[in-house]
Amino acid sequence: MWMNKKQNLKASYYSSFFALIVFPILFIILLSILIIRTMMVDSAVSNIRRAQDNIASTLGGEVKDVSLRLSHFVYVNDNEVIKNAAKTNTKDVAERYLYTKILTESFHYAMVPVQDILSAVFYMKDGDHTYMKDDITLDRNELRTSSWYQEALAAPNVVKVGFYDRSVTNSRKNAYTLTIAAGLSPGMDVDRDGVIEMTALFVSSRTGGLIKDYNKERLLGSTIIADKSGKAIFDAEATMDLLPRNISLEQPKFRYQASGRRYMGVVTEEPVTGLKIISVVSYEALTRSFNRTAAVIVAVTLLLFALFYRFSSYFLKSIIDPIHHTVEGMKKVEEGNLLVHVEPKGQEELRLMIHSFNRMTRRLKQLIQENEEQQQKKHEAEIRALQSQINPHFLVNSLNSIRFIAQMSKYESIARMAEALIKILSCSFRSNTGFYPLKEELEVLDSFIYLMKIRYSDGFDIKYEIEESCFSCLVPRLILQPVVENSIVHGFSGLMDEMGFIWLTAHEADGYLFLEIRDNGKGMSEEEMSQILNGEEEKEGKKDHVRIGITNVKTRLTLNYGESCEFEMESEKGRFTRTSIRIPIKRKEPEDL
Structure with a gap:
């Protein structure tokens, strides 16, 4: 046992209390808190992922939409828009006005007036430009050096997309939003006049507003949109400046520490543009709800321990103390007081x-x-009994004297009867052992049979079928004589001319010695057999020694062998009685031989 057996009841109670209640509860609570914390952080990360997926879906849809709009605007009606745009590049004010008006009508027809379109601009190779809706506030040099502009120039007739984290027009409505710029540089097969350098469409993205709404949720953190190189495209709260420079945006999740606070970043890539959507959230915001939950769990735990303490005090006072006093009294009784x-x-x-x-x-x-x-x-x-006790050996000595006198007087039958009785009495008086070989048991049985044949005038006979190996098996003393006597006294009583026969067999099998005594006597009913097995009195109230002997045999077998032995009787009225005995085989050890 893990507990010290010498501890008193109170110490054992406290040891058991801490080992079986306090420590397991603390372990379970600690494990539960860790699991809850992990689950809440994982849940927060899942919410951030869902927000990022929404942003990526919105942004990707807008990029595809603005690319299709620009392509449709450029290529509609066999490049008619490009032809009219080229004709606006003239010094003739009236002609310029006319084709600008035609372009505007084509713009409204092709685009269908939508609130998110800020402007459509045709940039000429001579530095001039023609715009529809609102003019662009971007500096021409800034515009030309933009990556999307240069990529569009390098790949004619292919739409390239860029982004600005502000409005590119004077419209206040779209100020401080994310702007998508789509550019297409027409090739010679589209602009046969070779006048137009770039066709650009500027659209106000809903993604910027969506990110600002998400940024208001503390658990969603601050969201940034960065290009493939890690440069911020949209960063409403200037979060990018706080990120360590060694942070790799290729990993889906990262952690870092800044200004004594821990942060976690979650990265999702937008599949259309390859842009990185980065959300940065502080662990304090992630675990704020968890901390409240943990505080409640700790408070409940302390309350439970307080209740346990009150219960322990009551338990010790009203239960253990009286038991302790009783134990002390028992110790005194043990000492003899x-x-x-x-x-x-x-x-x-x-x-x-x-x-x-x-x-x-x-x-x-x-x-x-x-x-x-x-x-x-x-x-x-x-003392009185010892004084009046007769020595059993006196009977044996007396029978020896009778046998000697009978032999001297030539009365051989009387001498043999005395000798048989001496053998039976000698076996009964043995006290040093309760077992002897089956061979000796059969010798004693032969003496008994001799006496019974004289008594019943040779009215029965017995036949032995004994395997040679069985003679050395040890058996309890006098287990066969009562059974054989039952066959003679009860089985053969009342037989008229028929000769009584007894068959006694013995064989070994599976480590057991099997003994069987069978007679051709008058048999017994179930009630009579039950009375013999249980040693019950007959209906007349008599109880003979044969019944006692069989009960004694059955009892001694059970005491010596337990459940490994069997004693069974089977009988049929007017035909036979069979008694079967099964006992484990046991022989003398070599040193006992």
Whole structure:
């Protein structure tokens, strides 16, 4: 046992209390807190992922939409828009006005007026430009050096997309939003005049507003849109400046520490443009709800321990203390002090136990006194019995004298009867052992058979079928004689002219010795057989020694072998009685031979 057996009851209680209640509860609570924290962080990350997926879906849809709009605007009606745009590059004010008006009408027809389109601009190779809706506030040099502009120039007739984290027009409505710029540089097959350098479409993206709405949720953190190189395209809260430079945006999740606070970043890539959507959230925001939950769990735990403490105090005072006093009283009784009296305290059951203990000590003292008186009387009776006891060997010696006289007087039958009786009595008087070989048991049985044949005028006979190996098997003394006597006395009584036969067989099998005694006597009913097996009295109230003998055999077999032996009787009225005995094989050890 892990507990010290020498601890008293109170120490054992506290040891068990801490080992089986306090420590397991603390372990379970700690494990639960860690699991809850992990689940809440994972849930927050999942929410951030869903927000990023929404942003990526919106942004990707807008990029595809603006690319299709620009392509449709350029290529509609066999490049008619490009032809009209080229004609606006003239010094003639009237002609310029006319084709600008035609372009505007084509713009409204092709684009369908939508709130998110800021402007459509045709940039000429000579530095001039023609715009529809609102003019662009971007510096021409800034515009030309933009990556999307240069990529469009390098790949004619292919739409390239860029982004600005502000409005590129004077419209206040779209100020401080994310702007998508789509550019297409017409090739010579589209602009046969070779006048137009770039066709650009500027659209206000809903993604910027969506990110600002998400940024208001503390659990979603601050969201940034960065290009493939890690440069911020849209950063409403200037979060990119706080990121360490060694952070790799290729990993889906990263952690870092800044200004003594821990942060976690979640990265999702937008599949259309390859842009990185980065959300940065502080662990304080992630775990704020968890901290409240953990505080509630700790408070409940402390309350439970306080209740446990109150229960322990009550338990020790009303239960363990009375038991402790009772144990002390038992120790004194063990030392021989029977005058102990324990004051009844505690619960009703404990007081009843203590009352019983006090009555037990008083009764024990009384019984000891009575036992001493009985022992004294028994001692006196034993002395008287010893004085009147007859030595069993006197009977054997007397029979030996009778046999000697019979032999001298040539009465051989009387001498042989005395010799048979001596053998049976000698076997009965043995006290040093309860077992002997089956061979000796059969010799004693032969002596008994001899006497019974004289008594019944050779009215029966016996036949042996014994395997040679069975003679050395040890059996309890006199287990066959009572069974054979039952066959002779009860089985053959009442037989008229028919000769009584007894068959006795013995063989070994599976480590057991099997003995069987069968007769052709008158048999027994189930009731008679039950009376013999159980040693019950007959209906007349008599109880003969044969019944006692068989009950004795059955009892001795059970005491010696337990459940490994069998004693069974089977009988049929007017035909036979069969008794079967099965006992484990046992032989003398070599040193005993």
